[in-house]
Amino acid sequence: MSVWLSQHGDAFRTALRRLAASPVNTLLSLLAIGVALALPAGGQMLVANVMQLARNSAPTPQISMFLELDADKRAGQELQARLKEHPGVKVFKLIPRDETLTRMKSREGLADVIEALPRNPFPDAITVLPEDDRPEAMEKLAAEFRKWPKVAQVQLDSDWARRLAALLKIGRTGVVLLALLLGVGLVAITFNTIRLQVMTRRAEIELSRLLGATDAFIRRPFHYFGILLGLAGGIVAWGIVAAATWWLSAPITDLARLYSLDFALRPLSAIDSALLLIAAAGLGWLGASISLRQHLADD
Amino acid sequence: MIKFDHASKRYPPGMNALADVSFEIADGELVTVGGHSGAGKSTLLKLISAMERPTGGAVLVHGQNVGSLKRSAIPYLRRNLGVVFQDQKLLFDRNAFENVLLPLTISGFPPHEARRRAQAALDKVGLLERQRAMPIMLSGGEQQRLAIARAVVGRPNLLLADEPTAHLDAETAADVARIFREFHAVGVTVLIATYDNGLFPTARRLVLDHGRLQ
Numbered sequence: 001m002s003v004w005l006s007q008h009g010d011a012f013r014t015a016l017r018r019l020a021a022s023p024v025n026t027l028l029s030l031l032a033i034g035v036a037l038a039l040p041a042g043g044q045m046l047v048a049n050v051m052q053l054a055r056n057s058a059p060t061p062q063i064s065m066f067l068e069l070d071a072d073k074r075a076g077q078e079l080q081a082r083l084k085e086h087p088g089v090k091v092f093k094l095i096p097r098d099e100t101l102t103r104m105k106s107r108e109g110l111a112d113v114i115e116a117l118p119r120n121p122f123p124d125a126i127t128v129l130p131e132d133d134r135p136e137a138m139e140k141l142a143a144e145f146r147k148w149p150k151v152a153q154v155q156l157d158s159d160w161a162r163r164l165a166a167l168l169k170i171g172r173t174g175v176v177l178l179a180l181l182l183g184v185g186l187v188a189i190t191f192n193t194i195r196l197q198v199m200t201r202r203a204e205i206e207l208s209r210l211l212g213a214t215d216a217f218i219r220r221p222f223h224y225f226g227i228l229l230g231l232a233g234g235i236v237a238w239g240i241v242a243a244a245t246w247w248l249s250a251p252i253t254d255l256a257r258l259y260s261l262d263f264a265l266r267p268l269s270a271i272d273s274a275l276l277l278i279a280a281a282g283l284g285w286l287g288a289s290i291s292l293r294q295h296l297a298d299d
Numbered sequence: 300m301i302k303f304d305h306a307s308k309r310y311p312p313g314m315n316a317l318a319d320v321s322f323e324i325a326d327g328e329l330v331t332v333g334g335h336s337g338a339g340k341s342t343l344l345k346l347i348s349a350m351e352r353p354t355g356g357a358v359l360v361h362g363q364n365v366g367s368l369k370r371s372a373i374p375y376l377r378r379n380l381g382v383v384f385q386d387q388k389l390l391f392d393r394n395a396f397e398n399v400l401l402p403l404t405i406s407g408f409p410p411h412e413a414r415r416r417a418q419a420a421l422d423k424v425g426l427l428e429r430q431r432a433m434p435i436m437l438s439g440g441e442q443q444r445l446a447i448a449r450a451v452v453g454r455p456n457l458l459l460a461d462e463p464t465a466h467l468d469a470e471t472a473a474d475v476a477r478i479f480r481e482f483h484a485v486g487v488t489v490l491i492a493t494y495d496n497g498l499f500p501t502a503r504r505l506v507l508d509h510g511r512l513q
Contacts, residue, residue, distance in 0.1 A: 003407040212378035
């Protein structure tokens with residue numbers, strides 16, 4: 001075990017030495033990887049912030065149930081009884097047609113129009129707050145209410161939620177696409193860097209084989225090299241996103257205040273940061289592995 | 300220890316480097332392989348260290364048929380051999396000590412033990428004082444002694460050397476030959492490909508001519 005650890009320690013130190021041996025090349029590679037990873041990481045941070053903003057500032061989604069005009073008081077009571085027993089309903093409230101009429105009359109410009117009407121045109125209505133406010137769950141609940149007797153119309157007040165969910169879905173998909181695309185870029189950078197390393201260390205590799213080195217022994221420092229390159233690039237990306245967050249935070253907070261919103265830009269979460277670093281290291285390892293398979297296979 | 304049983308090596312497009320070669324070397328022997336340039340001396344050493352595979356017959360080292368060894372088993376065969384290469388194959392970006400340390404690192408020696416052995420090997424060839432020197436700073440003779448130190452640092456029981464005294468002046472060549480004789484004196488089996496048999500007067504001689512043993 002100690003020999004195994006010692007060999008890994010040697011390989012790790014060798015990889016560090018190789019990174020330090022050509023500082024300019026290493027720095028340029030790290031910047032390229034950092035910028036490439038900063039784009040999807042920054043995108044993820046923005047999507048997370050928009051979701052947070054939406055949760056904090058949007059009204060609670062509800063379902064409005066309008067009864068038929070000839071529905072009597074008893075029909076309204078029956079519907080309320082059903083809603084009370086329904087497991088998908090959190091809270092509901094009956095709004096009698098007279099109350100609606102009174103409220104509408106109090107609105108500027110509507111009083112005269114309503115006074116001119118021969119009778120109350122408004123139906124009784126019930127507003128329902130569902131237990132599950134996801135758009136698909138609300139849609140299902142609304143469809144069920146539409147089948148109930150004496151229900152003329154059911155209106156889903158979750159259009160905003162659906163639009164936002166659609167927008168966020170596009171945003172998340174964009175982030176994933178960007179991450180995939182730029183992840184391939186990171187693999188390509190590591191692939192090429194390892195290829196150059198293999199070329200410049202051809203004599204050492206050949207000698208190591210002649211002295212009894214296994215394939216694993218020869219590949220190990222290159223794998224560590226790829227992991228370190230990816231990890232360091234991930235740290236650079238994290239730094240870029242953190243700096244951008246710090247820079248944009250004050251102007252965005254000021255803008256939010258203009259819309260009466262209490263909002264502050266949040267940096268990448270601990271989980272997102274950890275995922276960024278793990279993914280960067282993993283992609284570095286992948287680039288190194290592909291390169292070694294290509295360039296050491298026939299040695 | 301080493302047995303060639305009708306061993307042949309044929310390179311495409313039909314050049315016979317070795318043809319039907321048979322001999323045995325016992326434990327503790329000192330043997331030289333002579334012959335003109337291109338006679339097959341280097342090929343013979345390469346077959347023993349599995350750098351090449353025979354195209355006919357068999358080559359046995361420590362009872363193992365080298366020609367049929369799996370690729371994954373070759374590193375472990377090589378760790379038990381000490382090889383001084385014709386072109387030395389020193390790493391010029393590492394100092395003398397680090398060059399000698401490499402085989403021990405590959406074999407997985409604990410770091411403390413590896414450092415002790417590397418210094419002992421450098422001391423044996425008279426280079427301990429120059430352990431921090433880069434190979435480029437060493438003379439031709441010192442470079443050859445460094446290559447020998449690297450070959451023996453793992454304390455192999457079989458030492459192979461390919462033209463170890465080539466390109467050295469007479470005095471340095473004699474000094475290098477003395478080092479090989481000293482290893483032989485402590486029980487190491489030594490096989491040297493050389494055009495100058497006079498440096499090893501007590502050695503058993505094998506002579507190759509156009510790939511055939513004379």
